[in-house]
Amino acid sequence: MPFRQTHLLGIADLQPAEITTLLDLAETYAERARRGLPAGDALEGLTQINLFFEPSTRTQASFELAGRRLGAAVTSMSAESTSLRKGETLIDTALTLNAMRPDLLVVRHPMSGAVALLAEKVANCAVLNAGDGRHEHPTQALLDALTIRRAKGRLHRLSVAICGDIAHSRVARSNILLLNRMESRIRLVAPPTLLPPGIADLGCEVFHDMAEGLRGADVVMMLRLQRERMEGAFVPSEREYFHRYGLDAAKLAHAAPDAIVMHPGPMNRGVEIDGAIADDLTRSVIQTQVEMGVAVRMAAMDLLARNLRAARGRAALGDIPDLFG
């Protein structure tokens, strides 16, 4: 099955076969990197602009690296360093970018739907969503899926527990959409204050107790707690949160014996995850997630670039009169 997307805005747009296509390609990039082989030149001659309206270190670095490894000319703009904060509207930013003629545009924005809005307004360019508000973070879900597939050999019929601040998490939403599409079972574990309304209707089982929620899970995915807005508002205190929902050896013992532990980073050790668990290389695949992040982003940009070049080819042919018509 070909990968048909013009942009990568969310997992919601992807068919299961498209996800598999992307993960298969990412797998080859990951293997080449492990063997020290060159990645190829899929993005040769293309310009990639990373546009970050929200601070990010690891995602931005991962996209930069992915683009460079495939030969793209990469430039990054972030909210602090540019005029993005000087009152310019998102649509004006899109028009400005159009004039720069980028080929790949990687965007992160604090508001849900903002990346899709930008994608509507730019022309002749593939847009990748690097996280919009609480909506989606598709490359994170894809790198999580690749990590799971490498560890478990499959993505279907797994029991995946997603734990923590699901209400404010775009990572959780994208993961729920992806794992549902790949026919895994999803268990959400969080206090009710950190669960978004109606989440059970999206095909998840909901638990408020870690022991119950982790029972028999093949994958335990911890989410980052945004500490600055939590204390007293969504949970009474960090120490109570760690006591009830922080992942430690005792709670992990309820999961399957070979369960893997994941975290999208950056971690709050001692808040949502015990340091010893995070560092236990027999259980934790957190470093693998970072490694797969680069591979998945290479694959995503490679596939989108192929579609972009094909679309440009068709557009160019459109100018030629049909000689046989």
Place this chain on the structure above:
Amino acid sequence: MVRTLIRDVRLVDPEAGREGPGALVLEGGRIAAVLPAPPEGTFDATVEGEGHVLAPGIVDWGVKIGEPGERHRESLRTAGLAAAAGGVTTLVTRPDTEPALDRPEAVEWLLRRAAEGCPVRLHPMAALTKGREGREMAEMGFLRDAGAVAFTDADRLVADSRVMARALAYARGLGALVGTHGQDPWLSTGASATSGPFATLLGLPSAPPVAERIGLERDLALAEAAGAALHAHQVTTAPALEALARAKARGLDVTAGVSIHHVTLNELDIGGYRTFFKLVPPLRAETDREAAVEALASGLLDVLCSWHSPQDEESKRLPFEAAAPGAVGLETLLPAALRLVHAGRLSLPVLFRALSLNPSRRLGLPTGRLAAGAPADLVLFDPDRPFVLDRATLRSKSRNTPFDGARLQGRVRATWVGGRQVFGDAP
């Protein structure tokens, strides 16, 4: 005196709950006679109704006009032209202007401006508290003397219960009507959608529907304690409608309305982050929409309004969370409401009870009736005429309608205010 005959029409009389063929005679700005058949005699002018519907003009309660302060969004003149084209003969305006309409001088100024440039009637609501800040009550006595017909902080709930209690008590002393926006402000802070699986999927900050019930129940309790008259501008959820029904059953002096958007659209319409569907309160679940339609049919909801809220393009061309809420509705109120008639949910007399009669009665206006002696505020429309709405054709300065491209049925042929035709072909 000029005598005009409007013949060959279907008369809709919301007061008697009747509709049927007939004719109507206008004289001196008033309805002189409502007849089953055209009378003998000579007239200065005759309007051929061609079998279309003639109803009392719409009294649209809760219209935002950009004057003072935001004339680039809507002026009295453009609002008046849009109203006339939509069959709206009376604008009951909101005080959420810039600055808020909280001083008698401003009310006088507004009425003077309206008399000069607005082709339809205008009755302002004034702010309940100074600056709509919810702290000190506005000069309700002076404001009413200047022409304010009701008092409200528009889309802000007076959060401080003591301020609201005193304002209601003071209003009772004046015999004044207080309007409320029943949304708990803390639960609604920052929300741009109604909580539920759909808002969760879109990742939008949302307010639980119970916010409306809490806000409404508090104001019902305070109004009961004060013995004051209360109008809830927009009741849009099933639990809040139940609270309203209980209050009415207890005999409280309370009425309530709903906007056309909340009875014709639901939360799924915001899909794809379409900012023209961002409203206050946000669009609700389909079950709530159904409950609101039922309440309109039963009379539990008294008033159907446009809650006309003009916004310029720039404030809508933003990410959903950052976009300004509100939709224009003066020209689409009637055709959108006719969807409910064509769907068999409301009869025309019931619809015009909510559009014309009830708001007039509650605000103490003589309009809204199809009876001899009543002001000749009328709308003649073809209820079946289909069209596709193109927002570029709207007369409002702002064209933020959620019905752009919608298939609608029902076109206004002519509108009269005080016997003077303000829209349509010359008779």
